[in-house]
Amino acid sequence: MTRRGSLSPVPFVLLLLLAAGCRGDAVDEAPDHEVRISVAPTPPIMGSARVVVQLSDGEGLAVENAQVTLIGDMAHPGMTPVEEDLEQEGGGRYATSDFDFTMGGDWVLSARIQLPDGRRVERSRSVEVVSLDARDPT
């Protein structure tokens, strides 16, 4: 081993650990609320799909006037996510009719919700999207 200057990475590591804090997973300020994400058709096919988020509170009552954003991430890193604000349809339903599944494969759909009282909730589910039959060289 060469005896060069001591290059201990320890202080550097500690600094980063301090800086990192906790980048927790999704926020959930209303764990009693129920969020159901459904997709049509099932299984969805590459291209546009209808996605509905059904939101209810701890008593099972529909929650109106929330703001709901739907985010689609592929399970594989390096793919651009798809993001869309959902429209309120009444009865605790928030939906979009043309959520764009840009590729076939495993997706994670996350509903990022801001409740009328300001609390934030995020829930996810995975979906397998069927790709078109073969690559179209056009």
Next chain:
Amino acid sequence: MPTLRAETRPFDLLRIPILGRFLRWRHARTVLQGGMLGLAILLILDGLFGPQIAPRNLAGVLPWVHWRGFVVLALLIAGNLFCMACPFMLPRRLAKRLLPAGRPWPRPLRSKWLAVGLLFVFFWAYEAFSLWQSPWLTAWVAITYFVAAFVIDGFFRGASFCKHVCPIGQFNFMHATVSPLEVGVREPETCSDCATKDCIRGRYAGTSAVPADRPAVSSMGGGGSTSASGIATPPGPLALDSASGTVRLPEVAPPPAMASPSVGSAHDEPAGRGRLVQNGCELWLFQERKVGNVDCTFCMECVHACPHDNVGILARVPGAELWRNPWRSGVGRLTERPDLAGLAVLLTFAAFVNAFGMVRPVQAVLQALGRALGSPPEALILLAFFAGALLLLPLLAMGATSASSRHFSGGQEKLTEIGTRYAYGLVPLGLGMWSAHYLFHLLLGGLTIVPVFHAYLEDLNLAAPGAPAWGMGPMIPETWLFPVQVLLLQGGLAGSLWVLLRIARREHGDTTRAKRAFAPWALFVTVLFATGIWLLLQPMEMRGTFMVDG
């Protein structure tokens, strides 16, 4: 001495203006490693504590999109640059100081078989645990790597981890045979006149030359000897332990009757030598007899050690070292290294199997296999699949091709002998497939690092104002991806055909016999190539695919 380099050497990376100067600076590697270590730490922290959605986590994006892509890119356009900047080797310096670090690597493990096994386990684990999809597991793989390098090099001499264990290193060593650059000697005459051989021995404080009472160069007879530092050298350049089937590798021993410096690993400090101030090659590659890139980490120790400034990073004919068969310092002859040949075959098949894991038909295959096996857990189905695809299939294919090659050329050799000769011809095609796959991910998703990093900083309250630009992704128009992939694969096929033909000519001269010996191998790589094209044409159902327009 056989040489792979052209007579005139117009290009030497170390002689170009700014970059060359930087690389010659003795702390260059440390700086590169420091940068990589920083990234590795970010990866580990985000993987452990960040969001567990791979595309939004640095531990998803950095290793599986960027690192893999840049590794193959570097191999294609330069050389083994990842090892040069390897972060795992930085904390290991501490290990060399804190731990005893003096043991010789155990003899039975002095081959690539251990690494072949580890690579097999890695390729299986990658699928079985969907590593690309789990930032948390990815972080733990990185941590394991740091610990393993630290512990192994903390107890064993030199760069034992790099040479005998590291799966990433073996991937790089093997594919760097196709790279256009190599660390090598500028003027062979300077080496023959050199008395100190610092490039392998290392340099010691207060001695610019070797002490007079200690001859720098001692001749090693053919009887096998143990050098002062305790490295036992087998009688020949390579000895096959027929009982255990393991290869005994000389660490630095040149062929018998060739003079060699009496060297140990550079961190030995035998009395009378003074304090070591500059390592010699820790991979036991002696510049004067070093051939090609196998086992070279581009660590530049030899460059800094040479008192005559006679080591450069030189241009050479890419892939030529695959068909030439000289005795190589620290490696021996390729044709006498079934373990290296096995590594070449495993890596080549893995290139195709790894890509196969991303397309839709793999699901049908796994389901059928699962039914046939009575529906065991998925990890076991995958184990069976990998045993078939990475062990059984290559063995059968290599056996059948070797047999027909022998048959057509009318030879008498053992099949393993033929297989060991030609296996190296697969490497260019393997690298073609690896790059078609990994550059696909890099080119398609390279820019996603921008929003991911932005979001990371945002969560730490360090970001500049503005929302992360999640729409960023492709680095080139998506319609270019497929042509680029096909081009890479075609380049691989052309390279493999050329190397195989040269190997056949080496064995049989420029004769019809050579062509007959070559034909089955040509068929072999052409079938693999066709498989690759078929793979590229599949919709990538499993995890991510092309956006098909129209």
